[in-house]
Amino acid sequence: MPQGPQTMQESELIYDWNTLEGSFDYSTRHGVQLNDETLRDGLQSPSVHDPAVEDKIRLLHLMDELGIASADIGLPGAGPRAVHDVEALAREIVDGRLAIQPNCAARTVRADVQPIVDISQKVGIGIEVASFIGSSPIRQYAEDWTLDRMLRATEDTVGFAVENDLPVMYVTEDTTRAAPEVVKALYRTAIECGARRICVCDTVGHATPHGVRQLIRFVLDEVVKPSGEDVKVDWHGHRDRGLAIPNCLAAIEAGAHRIHGTALGIGERCGNAEMDLLLVNLKLLGLHDWDVSRLNEYVELASQACHVPLAYNWPVFGHDAFRTGTGVHAAAIIKAESKGDAWLADRIYSGVPAGWFGLRQVIEISPMSGISNVRYWLRSHGYDETDEGLCSYVFEAAKTCDHTFTDDEVHALCRAHSVHMASATAPLAETV
Incomplete structure (x- = not known):
């Protein structure tokens, strides 16, 4: 049975050096x-x-x-x-x-x-x-x-x-x-x-x-x-x-x-x-x-x-605060979610829980991504994550890219793969 805060104490999952002897007691x-x-x-x-x-x-x-x-x-x-x-x-x-x-x-x-x-x-x-x-x-x-x-x-x-x-x-x-x-x-x-x-x-x-x-x-x-x-x-x-x-x-x-x-x-x-x-x-x-x-x-x-632009890396509220395109980070979040544990997924790679502020963890696809990023994105957006051809097509495109894909770019890749597969099977259909 998977363990999480339901079966383990928070102190067992996060060792808090901030609270050791000699630290200030904010209570x-x-x-x-x-x-x-x-x-x-x-x-x-x-x-x-x-x-x-x-x-x-x-x-x-x-x-x-x-x-x-x-x-x-x-x-x-x-x-x-x-x-x-x-x-x-x-x-x-x-x-x-x-x-x-x-x-x-x-x-x-x-x-x-x-x-x-x-x-x-x-x-x-x-x-x-x-x-x-x-x-x-x-x-x-x-x-x-x-x-x-x-x-x-x-x-x-x-x-x-x-x-x-x-x-x-x-x-x-x-x-x-x-x-x-x-x-x-x-x-x-x-x-x-x-x-x-x-x-x-x-x-x-x-x-x-x-x-x-x-x-x-x-x-x-x-x-x-x-x-x-x-x-x-x-x-x-x-x-x-x-x-x-x-x-x-x-x-x-x-x-x-x-x-x-x-x-x-x-x-x-x-x-x-x-x-x-x-x-x-x-x-x-x-x-x-x-x-x-x-x-x-x-x-x-x-x-x-006030016409003040919000920096992309502003803590908690910047565009990147809870986004990741990195394979290792995404894999850890996905594994936490697979345990059915939202608490764990919101903290495994975040010192600030996104949920407290009406926000959420976001997994995207970048040159640093692993295949788990691709599968997660496809599943989250209604595609078949078990389609190995589609997964490979998007993954290989990411590895040759110089930035994190936008959702529109990944949707375009999925459409391109669909067109490619349709054209590849067309001759066979005509022969039959």
Whole structure:
């Protein structure tokens, strides 16, 4: 009798080095939330298009269905279009009774907070003010800012938002290159003025995972705990060194309460942490209990609405993520399927189960294929896989080709073989 997860434990089929002694126990971090920055920070990329408000609303609904706790719905201080879209999104949350909580970005000036106050009062929903200010010495030097000036701006802006009954997330840009005494002074002032969430930012993608852990622990130990207030800590990271997802995991390990990201990692320069891949990893780590079968739809909509091409090798959602034309790989998947075990077939050559995301394993025919690829493809498309002549014809064609066949190309080969066989038998028929 074939063995699979029905008769064997998963741990017997997959030895997980990720969970050996000394590894981080992610089960201790249940409750970590996500904040989607696609509709604000993501749109700051010079290569993306600002989607129509209808597409923004569709994205907002998908975020809500995917269990994303909050979303930055724009920076209304940027102008009339931003005000219109932010109001429409806030109203959709109210009218659609969505669980997702809105926030809006604002510079640390009253003029940016006022439109958030106006929209909040008009629509009838609390909108968290994400008030940001640069914190690194390089930024202070370039702007000719003194710490006293930054602290006064913080007091005025945070105080103004709190006076208008809006929650505040105080955001320090470039925190990963800021001096400890400045970080402490800015956050302490914001908390004293009523901010109940602070956001640690890797604005230029400078940090390594070790640096992230050091910084988050410092903020928790030196700022949050001494304050005596119930203050949550967010992490916001960028992709400049390609470390965005590892840095998000490091922030979670160190105790961050909410993690930011954008669909497909869009954003300034190389972009932000990839929300789609963050969801994939949190699902695999057991930290996200929501149904993620529509995550592919979220990715596709963001790609289309923002005019961002999806790379063929993008993890999980790229065209090649679950395709194989390689003989050894295909044979293993086919053998797993022959055991009647979908669980096994979805994991034998995949670290991410395609089925979780409404996707499936795909076996194709390429120069690297074995005869099992050909038989599988023929069977899957309604041809006779026991027809040795047809199998050989397609297999030999693949070995002389320089690419993976499309379905149309294989169908054409099957038709050509059929014509060839008909013409080969025609003389015999005429003689008879």
